[in-house]
Amino acid sequence: MTPTLQIFLIVSSALFCIGLLAALSRRHAIFILIGIEMMLAAANLNFIAFWRFSPEPHQPTGVMVAIFSIAIAAAEAAVGLALVISVYRHYRTTNVDQFDQLKG
Amino acid sequence: MSAAFVIISILTLAAALAAATLPKLMHAALSFAVAFVGLAAFFFLLGAEFVGLVQIFVYIGAVAVLIVFTILLTRRDVEKDRGFNWSGVVVAIAVFGGLIWAIFKTQSLSVAAPGMSVLTVKHIGEVLMTGYVWPLLCVGLLLTAALVGALILVMEEKR
């Protein structure tokens, strides 16, 4: 069976939902970041799949968006991890259930 | 193409699931790296080789190393991630169901791949420097700002 566009979209949405699972159900701050990175990567796969199956693939629009998205995801991971480290210095824990000083 | 596709998709989804559910921190971070290798293999399969190489370079060479370093710097001899919120699983499955329904309902998505000439790095370079030069400069500025910001966040405060 040659993979059609639908198969690629199913795989990328599965990856997106696994990233969503990691972001919603883990209690460690770094894993929430891992989940977010996985969601970004699944969206990249979506862009490339749509570019490949589009009627004019000689215009590399999808590829450009994916390249910039990877660069921005790297910047966001760096800043997010720096945030985690500096929050850890203050609270001495990375369990997000304990960051509740603004609650109520 | 289809045998390779099946193997790569099983590898990627299994590694991603492992990254999302393994209790031991380091194992999850390393299976995250394996999931991105699988994703880069997908990009190669789709003919976007440059993006696949950039993905390996950036995600595995930089982001995975960052994550592993941060796990090291923020542990107090706690090796496992305690606590797992099961309602997240329900939400994720619901979102997956909704996306699958949307994909199958759209008729125009069951097309086969059209023929394509190979996308060379030269072509990507030309397009980057002519059509996409503004986003390129903005991304450069953004990366510099992120670098400086991350450094400031992590610097020890002088007492």
Next chain:
Amino acid sequence: MSVAIDQIFVNGKRWLLSWLAGAPDWLVQVASSLINIFALLAVFLTLFALMSVLERKILGRIQNRYGPNRVGPFGLLQPIADGIKMLIKEDIVPVRADKIVHFLAPVLIAATAILALGIIPYGRNMTPFTIDGGILFFFAVGSTTELAVFMAGWGSNNKFSMLGAMRAIAQMISYELPLIITVLPVVMIVGSLAPDTIVAAQDGYAFGVVPRWFVLTPWGAAAFLLFFVSGLVESNRTPFDVPEGESEIVAGHMTEYSGFKYATFFMAEYIGMFAITGLAITLFLGGWHAPVRALEFVPSYIWFFAKLGALLFVYIWLRGTLPRTRVDQIMNFAWKFMLPMAFTCMVAAAVWHYAGRGLRGWLWSFVVIAVAYTALSIILDTRKKFASRTYRFAE
């Protein structure tokens, strides 16, 4: 006749593949890749074995003693004895070490080192795998080495291993930047990331005599020196072998590995060295081209391996001559000196191109590099300034 000797391996592979004449297309492709891989592994594992004994002999001669000379004529069969010793050693894994990570680390390091060898052109039409973004592939695979070093350090459950791994990663990440930025001038001038195109751009002779290698231009010479030093650091060789400094942290991230796994780390370091040297030859020293027109009858792969041997000799020479640098000296050198010089090389290459690629371009780019180097040496003058001494003599 010389063309036949030059293409002997290419024709040999074609003859082997002709046995599969009627097979389906994918089978021929898989067979072709397998032949490439086997040839590559055979050549480089033999070279690794040879180099391990030659290094010890050359180091011995530098230190005014014989190297190993008991096993075989001039000690050249020493690798066999070493191999047998490594294989029959007991494989000790610490009890509380993470078994999977501890096992996979040497495998991953060796795999990435061997992968990087695949895109280098070893002779005319003799590149194992032609990828359009070959140089990017090399660096992507090289950056995966850091993760493997970290896995080795963490999987051993040993504070010294962890410290050694952190130092190794800090060193490797810092020097990846000059490594990549010094490659950029070459890619800019040639206009392609494929190693075959870069080698082909260094074809021909200027004024009929001087080969058009990039190392003979000012920006190319500076970039080659910077690339060479960064390659030394990336392969953790003396004078930058802080990660495996035996007098400081035992063996760093390789402390808890014994027997065959240690041999795998050792092999990965040497093959990484071959890969970086091979890339330096491809980018700056003209690949498999001959230096003089009169010697062009010598086969292209002989030239490549001769240049490889010369550069490896320089590596061994440096190891025998220079002492180890301190970790903070290494970091300062990378960020304060090599990075600005690498950017200067890029500017100098652009100046060379736009001033015409002849004598005028040569002189202007030399001026750019000289100005930048002098400015950096004055600004970074880190010699401590001592106060004037007062002498007190017994009166």
